[in-house]
Amino acid sequence: MMRTGARVAARGLQRRFGHADSFRASETAVKSSGGGKVELPPLDTLQFGHTFTSHMLTCEWSRGGGWEAPIIDKYQNLSLSPAASSLHYALQCFEGMKAYRRKDGKVFLYRPDMNARRMIRSSTRLEMPGFDPEQFVETIKKLVWVDRDWIPQERGYSLYVRPTMIATERCLGVAAPETAMFFVILSPVGPYYKEGFKPIKLLADKNNVRAWDGGVGDYKVGANYGPTIRPQRMAGEKGYSQVLWLGPGDTVTEVGSMNMLFYWTNEAGEKEVVTAPLDGTVLPGVTRDSVLTLLKEWGECKVTERQVTIHEVIKAVQEGRMHEAFGTGTAAVISLVNGISYDDVEYPIPVADKDGGVALRLLDTIQGIQMGDIEHPWSVCINP
Amino acid sequence: MMRTGARVAARGLQRRFGHADSFRASETAVKSSGGGKVELPPLDTLQFGHTFTSHMLTCEWSRGGGWEAPIIDKYQNLSLSPAASSLHYALQCFEGMKAYRRKDGKVFLYRPDMNARRMIRSSTRLEMPGFDPEQFVETIKKLVWVDRDWIPQERGYSLYVRPTMIATERCLGVAAPETAMFFVILSPVGPYYKEGFKPIKLLADKNNVRAWDGGVGDYKVGANYGPTIRPQRMAGEKGYSQVLWLGPGDTVTEVGSMNMLFYWTNEAGEKEVVTAPLDGTVLPGVTRDSVLTLLKEWGECKVTERQVTIHEVIKAVQEGRMHEAFGTGTAAVISLVNGISYDDVEYPIPVADKDGGVALRLLDTIQGIQMGDIEHPWSVCINP
Numbered sequence: 001m002m003r004t005g006a007r008v009a010a011r012g013l014q015r016r017f018g019h020a021d022s023f024r025a026s027e028t029a030v031k032s033s034g035g036g037k038v039e040l041p042p043l044d045t046l047q048f049g050h051t052f053t054s055h056m057l058t059c060e061w062s063r064g065g066g067w068e069a070p071i072i073d074k075y076q077n078l079s080l081s082p083a084a085s086s087l088h089y090a091l092q093c094f095e096g097m098k099a100y101r102r103k104d105g106k107v108f109l110y111r112p113d114m115n116a117r118r119m120i121r122s123s124t125r126l127e128m129p130g131f132d133p134e135q136f137v138e139t140i141k142k143l144v145w146v147d148r149d150w151i152p153q154e155r156g157y158s159l160y161v162r163p164t165m166i167a168t169e170r171c172l173g174v175a176a177p178e179t180a181m182f183f184v185i186l187s188p189v190g191p192y193y194k195e196g197f198k199p200i201k202l203l204a205d206k207n208n209v210r211a212w213d214g215g216v217g218d219y220k221v222g223a224n225y226g227p228t229i230r231p232q233r234m235a236g237e238k239g240y241s242q243v244l245w246l247g248p249g250d251t252v253t254e255v256g257s258m259n260m261l262f263y264w265t266n267e268a269g270e271k272e273v274v275t276a277p278l279d280g281t282v283l284p285g286v287t288r289d290s291v292l293t294l295l296k297e298w299g300e301c302k303v304t305e306r307q308v309t310i311h312e313v314i315k316a317v318q319e320g321r322m323h324e325a326f327g328t329g330t331a332a333v334i335s336l337v338n339g340i341s342y343d344d345v346e347y348p349i350p351v352a353d354k355d356g357g358v359a360l361r362l363l364d365t366i367q368g369i370q371m372g373d374i375e376h377p378w379s380v381c382i383n384p
Numbered sequence: 385m386m387r388t389g390a391r392v393a394a395r396g397l398q399r400r401f402g403h404a405d406s407f408r409a410s411e412t413a414v415k416s417s418g419g420g421k422v423e424l425p426p427l428d429t430l431q432f433g434h435t436f437t438s439h440m441l442t443c444e445w446s447r448g449g450g451w452e453a454p455i456i457d458k459y460q461n462l463s464l465s466p467a468a469s470s471l472h473y474a475l476q477c478f479e480g481m482k483a484y485r486r487k488d489g490k491v492f493l494y495r496p497d498m499n500a501r502r503m504i505r506s507s508t509r510l511e512m513p514g515f516d517p518e519q520f521v522e523t524i525k526k527l528v529w530v531d532r533d534w535i536p537q538e539r540g541y542s543l544y545v546r547p548t549m550i551a552t553e554r555c556l557g558v559a560a561p562e563t564a565m566f567f568v569i570l571s572p573v574g575p576y577y578k579e580g581f582k583p584i585k586l587l588a589d590k591n592n593v594r595a596w597d598g599g600v601g602d603y604k605v606g607a608n609y610g611p612t613i614r615p616q617r618m619a620g621e622k623g624y625s626q627v628l629w630l631g632p633g634d635t636v637t638e639v640g641s642m643n644m645l646f647y648w649t650n651e652a653g654e655k656e657v658v659t660a661p662l663d664g665t666v667l668p669g670v671t672r673d674s675v676l677t678l679l680k681e682w683g684e685c686k687v688t689e690r691q692v693t694i695h696e697v698i699k700a701v702q703e704g705r706m707h708e709a710f711g712t713g714t715a716a717v718i719s720l721v722n723g724i725s726y727d728d729v730e731y732p733i734p735v736a737d738k739d740g741g742v743a744l745r746l747l748d749t750i751q752g753i754q755m756g757d758i759e760h761p762w763s764v765c766i767n768p
Contacts, residue, residue, distance in 0.1 A: 049467070049556025056466060078471075079461040082440060082569050083433070087462075087550055089613070090474035090606035127613050162556060166471055172433025172546060172571060174609050174641060176617055185466050187556060209598030214591060216611045222474035223607035225558050227600045229473070229511050233560055257558060 018066035022131035023059045023182070025138030027069040030146070038149045043157055046190045048331065053147040053159070053186040057139065060168075061129045062179045070139050072146055075185065081170040085177050091167030092222040093122035096330040098189075099144045099159040099382065101151040102372040107144060108379040110330075110370050112137045114286045115163070122219040123165045127176035136163070141382040143184055150188050155371060156197065160189040160331070192257070192331040193241055197363075199338035199351050200327075202255065203240035204310050205231055206343065210245035210256060211281040217253070218280045228256050242327075244310075244340060251307040253281050258327030258335060259288040262313060263301070263358050265321040272302040273358060279307070287328035290378065291362050301358070310342050317347045324352045326359040334363040402450035406515040407443045407566070409522030411453040414530070422533045427541055430574045432715065437531040437543070437570040441523065444552075445513045446563045454523050456530055459569065465554040469561050475551030476606040477506035480714040482573075483528045483543040483766065485535040486756040491528060492763040494714075494754050496521045498670045499547070506603040507549045511560035520547070525766040527568055534572050539755060540581065544573040544715070576641070576715040577625055581747075583722035583735050584711075586639065587624035588694050589615055590727065594629035594640060595665040601637070602664045612640050626711075628694075628724060635691040637665050642711030642719060643672040646697060647685070647742050649705040656686040657742060663691070671712035674762065675746050685742070694726050701731045708736045710743040718747040 032055060041051060052075050059070040085091045095115040100108050116133030124130050140161060144151075151159040163184045167177035191197055208231040210224065211217020217224060228243065235243045244260060247253045253276050254260050261275040273295050276282045295303045316322040317340075325337040336359055338351050354360045368374040416439060425435060436459050443454040469475045479499040484492050500517030508514050524545060528535075535543040547568045551561035575581055592615040594608065595601020601608060612627065619627050628644060631637045637660050638644050645659040657679050660666045679687045700706040701724075709721040720743055722735050738744045752758040 047555075047557070050554075052467060052554075075466075077463040078466050080464050082459075082462050082548070082567055083436060083546075083571075085610075087470060087476055088478050088546075088548060088606055089609035090476065091610045091613075092471055092474065094472050125614060126610050127617060160556070162467075162472075164466070164472060170434075170436075171431075172544070173431070174613060174616070176613055183466055187467075207598060209596060212593060212596040212599065214593030215596065221610065222472055223610055225473035226475045226510050226605065226607055229475075229558060229560055230509060232558070233511060 018061070018068045020066040022135045023067040023070050023139065025070065025135050025142060028139060028142050029069050029071045031071060031073040033072065033146045040150060040152065040188055043152055043154060043190055046157070046188060048189050048192050049160065049187050051188055053150040053188070055143065055146050056186070057143045057184040059182040060179070061182065064178070067129070067131065072143055078183070080168065083170040083172055084166070084168050085171065086166035086168065088172065089174055090221070090223045091126050091128060091177055093119065093126060093128070093165050093220055094222070095119045095163045095220060097140070097161040097163070098330060098370070099151055099161055100370045101148065101153045103153070106372070107148050107151060107382045108370065108372065109137070109140070109144070109382055111286050111290070111378045112140065112380055114289065118220060118284065119163060119165065122221050125216060125219050126221060128165050128167055128180045131182070137380070140184060144186065144382055145384060147186050150186065152188055155367060157188070157190045158370070160187045162187065193335065199336040200241035201239065201339040201341070201346070202242050202244040202337055203235035203238060204244040204246055204340055204342040205235070206246065208243070209247070210253065211247070213280060215281070218278065218283060220283060225256070232256070238341070240341060246310055247281050250309045250311060252276060252310055252313060254283060255327050258329035258332055259283065259285040260325070260327055261291065262308065262316070262325050263323045264316045265323070270302050271300070272304055274304045274306060274308055276307060277305040285328055287330060287333060287366070290366055291328050294362060294365055295358065313340065314342065314347055317349060322349055324357040324359050325349045333366060334359050402445070402452045404450040406519045407451040407454050407523065409454065409519050409526060412523060412526050413453050413455045415455060415457040417456065417530045424534060424536065424572055427536055427538060427574055430572060432573050432576050433544065433571050435572055437534040437572070439527060439530050440570070441527045441568040443566045444563070445566065448562070451513070451515065456527055462567070464552065467554040467556055468550070468552050469555065470550035470552065472556065473558055474605070474607045475510050475512060475561055477503065477510060477512070477549050477604055478606070479503045479547045479604060481524070481545040481547070482714060482754070483535055483545055484754045485532065485537045487537070490756070491532050491535060491766045492754065492756065493521070493524070493528070493766055495670050495674070495762045496524065496764055498673065502604060502668065503547060503549065506605050509600060509603050510605060512549050512551055512564045515566070521764070524568060528570065528766055529768060531570050534570065536572055539751060541572070541574045542754070544571045546571065577719065583720040584625035585623065585723040585725070585730070586626050586628040586721055587619035587622060588628040588630055588724055588726040589619070590630065592627070593631070594637065595631070597664060599665070602662065602667060604667060609640070616640070622725070624725060630694055631665050634693045634695060636660060636694055636697060638667060639711050642713035642716055643667065643669040644709070644711055645675065646692065646700070646709050647707045648700045649707070650686070654686050655684070656688055658688045658690060658692055660691060661689040669712055671714060671717060671750070674750055675712050678746060678749055679742065697724065698726065698731055701733060706733055708741040708743050709733045717750060718743050
């Protein structure tokens with residue numbers, strides 16, 4: 001009796017004050033889990049991040065009270081103070097993950113533990129709360145399961161999962177927020193670029209710089225995205241899908257929505273895949289990590305993380321040593337690049353087939369792991 | 385008849401579709417202008433940006449429809465889509481202005497045209513809409529007038545005006561937003577720093593960089609603020625009020641909430657006030673501009689905008705050539721600095737009196753202009 005009573009009292013205390021360290025998936029209150037009609041639009045009309053499912057997850061945090069219980073409810077607007085520091089000082093970070101539905105109806109997430117750890121890193125960089133990465137994954141599993149009928153089953157399609165953390169404190173002082181909210185929304189998606197899986201062209205930007213030493217380029221924070229939109233629009237007007245961001249010394253960093261990799265024969269005559277190192281100016285991508293891991297397992301070529309200048313890239317193209325260039329990211333998975341413009345000159349990049357290159361085989365392998373054609377621990381089943 | 389009919393039809397069209405170029409102050413719909421009891425807390429308990437007035441202004445924009453009519457209503461939460469790009473990609477910018485109530489009851493804004501122009505610049509940098517700067521000022525006048533009883537009359541106190549622009553589009557693609565909202569909230573404030581008008585100490589940060597060439601350090605966008613909070617907290621734990629941000633080559637840039645100025649005898653033996661130039665890495669401050677203008681009018685010393693390194697500052701301190709250092713900003717007006725730490729060594733900065741320095745006279749002059757002791761075109765009366 002005493003023991004049970006004490007346990008009940010402790011639980012009461014927990015519920016009232018929340019948990020300092022993390023929200024708990026097991027405490028999720030499901031206020032709505034059905035009713036919403038699944039109206040998946042025709043897949044060929046799906047635009048990235050335009051359609052949302054019937055439900056969402058929210059979870060509130062305060063510095064004094066810790067994490068409250070997660071809530072799954074109908075997809076709806078947030079009620080936010082006009083003084084919320086997420087709207088004034090960019091106290092916001094997010095993740096991008098995907099859920100896949102296999103032929104047998106089972107639903108899988110791809111390496112969600114990596115998103116969990118990266119989000120904790122982003123959130124705490126902005127003085128917002130951390131959480132237990134396992135609880136993050138378990139909580140998201142619950143939400144995705146509720147909206148599983150929204151997941152397209154076709155290859156190349158998936159349910160994009162957008163965990164977001166925002167500061168909600170009603171205060172205009174530039175300071176660590178006292179309150180925050182974690183929320184997750186879901187969006188059925190197809191190919192990220194309007195080109196589909198066709199190769200895209202990039203504009204290497206000499207005027208605008210995405211990230212810098214001592215900055216936050218390696219965190220998935222809103223602040224890294226807004227300022228890139230104007231340069232990206234201007235690149236689009238010149239016919240380029242995305243901006244290839246350069247760092248000091250004209251080093252190739254990343255594409256904003258993707259990490260950037262080159263498959264070339266280097267100046268020493270070795271076949272090599274090379275990409276920017278995690279030096280603080282590029283996002284530590286989950287797909288980037290997957291690709292580097294697979295390439296090392298395959299052992300067909302050297303795999304190098306080092307700073308490469310745009311001039312080295314151009315020289316390799318001019319000397320016929322460039323075999324292919326591609327971006328990696330959760331939204332786009334693998335995106336072939338068939339041209340890079342620098343200083344008003346466009347340099348064509350070869351597009352290799354599966355035998356001549358690595359990009360399409362990497363895409364096949366990762367999609368195979370995601371869709372269940374290849375059994376792999378990176379795919380995590382969410383079925384209860 | 386025809387003409388009037390055509391005019392009415394044109395007006396109907398305008399109202400339905402809004403104005404492409406700007407909202408119109410004259411169209412402001414006042415849904416609430418009273419009722420809310422003015423509960424100004426005791427002035428000595430006022431914390432910056434914690435207390436808000438009874439009313440706020442909102443105005444919606446869409447790329448297709450232009451600006452709708454501004455609305456003055458009760459201060460209340462915003463209803464925002466969880467997919468709003470202001471919450472994911474930091475599509476947000478703001479301004480900081482102050483309204484002052486004089487002894488005769490008249491209310492004045494300080495140089496609001498400068499805030500208007502800077503906000504247009506910030507908003508369009510993020511692919512959000514611009515507006516007519518005069519309409520911005522006239523619209524804000526209307527709101528401040530409604531809440532004029534919230535303005536403290538004591539010297540050093542004022543009503544802080546926070547115009548904000550956020551993207552409201554419900555879409556996760558990283559792209560120019562199709563919809564946005566302009567809103568204004570008001571907060572009665574006293575001294576910005578908890579030290580009041582006492583001198584503060586700064587920590588020159590070697591590890592974190594606020595802004596960089598090719599970035600957005602000269603725009604008042606949320607992205608410039610969130611990432612500074614952790615370094616600022618760490619500086620606070622060492623006993624420093626704010627971070628003094630350094631640029632490439634250890635140049636002194638700004639303080640985040642203030643521009644930074646030094647009054648010294650330069651190496652050529654001339655008395656000089658020096659501050660960082662508007663090279664893209666510092667905010668073009670309204671108070672900075674006011675101070676430089678006044679100093680040039682006074683003609684007592686050289687006034688120079690150039691890059692100064694922290695090493696030059698330290699050398700001047702060590703050689704007894706530093707007379708005073710101070711920050712300028714709307715929130716703090718003028719803030720004396722009596723110490724700067726660099727590389728774990730604290731360099732004491734003299735605090736001059738009115739005769740020995742310029743900072744306190746600048747503060748007196750600007751406050752005099754704001755409070756009406758000095759008639760000056762920078763003070764703009766809002767009384768209808």
